[in-house]
Amino acid sequence: MGSSFGIAIVGCGTVGNATAALLLSESDNFYRKTGIKLTLKALVDINFDRAREAELNDSLFNENLASVLEDGTVHLIVETVGGLTIARTIIEKALKSGKHVVTANKALLAHYGAELFALARKNSVSIGFEASCAGGIPIIRALVDGLLSNSNEALYGIVNGTSNFILTEMVEKGKTYAEALKLAQAEGLAEADPTLDVNGMDAAHKLTLLGSLAFGVSIPLDDIPVEGIDGLDLFDVSMGNDLGYVLKLVALARKTEKGLEMAVKPMFLPDDHPLARVSGPFNAISVYGNAVGHTMYYGRGAGGSPTASAVVSDVLSIALGTWSTLFSTLTIWPDRCEKARLADSGESIHRYYLRFMIRDVSGVVAKITAVLAEKGISLNAFVQKESHEGKLVPIVITTHEAREKDISEAFNTIVGLPSVDNKAVRIRIIDEHPESL
Numbered sequence: 001m002g003s004s005f006g007i008a009i010v011g012c013g014t015v016g017n018a019t020a021a022l023l024l025s026e027s028d029n030f031y032r033k034t035g036i037k038l039t040l041k042a043l044v045d046i047n048f049d050r051a052r053e054a055e056l057n058d059s060l061f062n063e064n065l066a067s068v069l070e071d072g073t074v075h076l077i078v079e080t081v082g083g084l085t086i087a088r089t090i091i092e093k094a095l096k097s098g099k100h101v102v103t104a105n106k107a108l109l110a111h112y113g114a115e116l117f118a119l120a121r122k123n124s125v126s127i128g129f130e131a132s133c134a135g136g137i138p139i140i141r142a143l144v145d146g147l148l149s150n151s152n153e154a155l156y157g158i159v160n161g162t163s164n165f166i167l168t169e170m171v172e173k174g175k176t177y178a179e180a181l182k183l184a185q186a187e188g189l190a191e192a193d194p195t196l197d198v199n200g201m202d203a204a205h206k207l208t209l210l211g212s213l214a215f216g217v218s219i220p221l222d223d224i225p226v227e228g229i230d231g232l233d234l235f236d237v238s239m240g241n242d243l244g245y246v247l248k249l250v251a252l253a254r255k256t257e258k259g260l261e262m263a264v265k266p267m268f269l270p271d272d273h274p275l276a277r278v279s280g281p282f283n284a285i286s287v288y289g290n291a292v293g294h295t296m297y298y299g300r301g302a303g304g305s306p307t308a309s310a311v312v313s314d315v316l317s318i319a320l321g322t323w324s325t326l327f328s329t330l331t332i333w334p335d336r337c338e339k340a341r342l343a344d345s346g347e348s349i350h351r352y353y354l355r356f357m358i359r360d361v362s363g364v365v366a367k368i369t370a371v372l373a374e375k376g377i378s379l380n381a382f383v384q385k386e387s388h389e390g391k392l393v394p395i396v397i398t399t400h401e402a403r404e405k406d407i408s409e410a411f412n413t414i415v416g417l418p419s420v421d422n423k424a425v426r427i428r429i430i431d432e433h434p435e436s437l
């Protein structure tokens with residue numbers, strides 16, 4: 001008992017400052033629980049305005065990363081700069097200096113994780129990244145430790161707090177997309193550039209990491225079909241609600257006979273789906289294991305304090321040696337496992353919500369249903385609102401299960417029909433995954 005573990009945080013933004021505050025305020029508590037004295041040695045950045053706003057002590061501020069990396073009393077670097085360039089250099093330098101690294105940078109790990117993990121091993125240190133996926137939820141620990149006894153069958157997640165917050169604000173409070181996004185930024189949920197939050201890429205970064213650990217295979221980011229919430233129309237969100245569905249940005253990875261099916265897309269969930277009530281900044285991940293069945297992990301997926309919770313849990317686990325043992329011994333890490341065999345997404349089977357804008361002329365609906373029938377697509381619901389003189393009128397169809405490829409071909413044929421506008425919407429409906437127990 002009584003060892004000391006020195007930490008420097010590089011990047012004084014929302015997460016860096018919250019991590020510093022947590023390390024400073026809970027240090028005695030951590031010592032009581034672990035016998036290790038975590039000591040915050042430095043906050044590294046080139047601008048400390050936000051650190052001052054967070055009332056962090058000036059004596060910790062240091063603009064010189066090199067001096068911190070040379071300091072033998074610093075054992076671990078927390079990287080909270082974000083992005084793919086400076087952060088990568090910082091992490092590489094830290095690893096080469098023999099420092100452990102803890103990062104919340106999912107984009108960097110999704111692109112360069114294998115290289116960085118290999119570099120860490122070469123230098124006999126570890127990388128902790130619990131904070132990179134789903135904020136404060138200990139999902140990575142669950143996958144690499146708690147669920148190690150399982151062969152996982154599927155993972156479904158709501159893993160972007162910003163998108164989920166925006167969708168909730170739009171549906172429950174009638175806010176516009178722009179108002180809701182602004183609010184998400186003010187709450188410290190969004191990335192510095194919120195494009196990645198709303199175009200689905202942030203969720204795809206997380207799915208690459210989570211899928212990789214859940215299935216023990218490496219998943220190239222470019223192989224994941226991705227759509228964001230940025231093109232959504234409130235009409236479809238509300239119409240879906242009327243039909244008993246909730247729209248969520250879902251990250252999905254599941255085993256099929258033809259390989260691993262992966263996707264990040266807005267999807268409709270039936271009201272009683274386990275993920276349907278995950279609202280606001282909250283995230284949740286459902287994992288289906290062959291032995292345990294369905295387990296679900298829920299919590300705040302973004303924001304300073306929840307993310308700092310995950311960062312500091314990594315720091316503690318590395319200081320204790322627990323994480324370092326998993327990092328050095330398991331074979332499920334992206335630098336150690338084989339590339340995933342991915343299923344052809346065109347072959348995936350789902351139910352669908354389709355919305356077309358049509359001119360109210362005789363025979364157009366018959367033509368649409370004929371195209372669907374030709375592809376063997378069976379209709380479940382059909383809703384047409386009354387038309388107003390000269391205006392396009394929406395028709396909404398939900399289908400029974402159909403092949404993605406058939407839906408896609410039928411959809412393209414329909415939007416090419418006379419009297420059908422080319423602005424149309426196609427959204428998957430995802431039912432609860434069956435347990436195999």
Ligand code: HSE
Nearest residue numbers: 160161162190191302
């Ligand atoms: N911008 C991310 C989100 C933060 O909204 O989920 C956590 O990764």
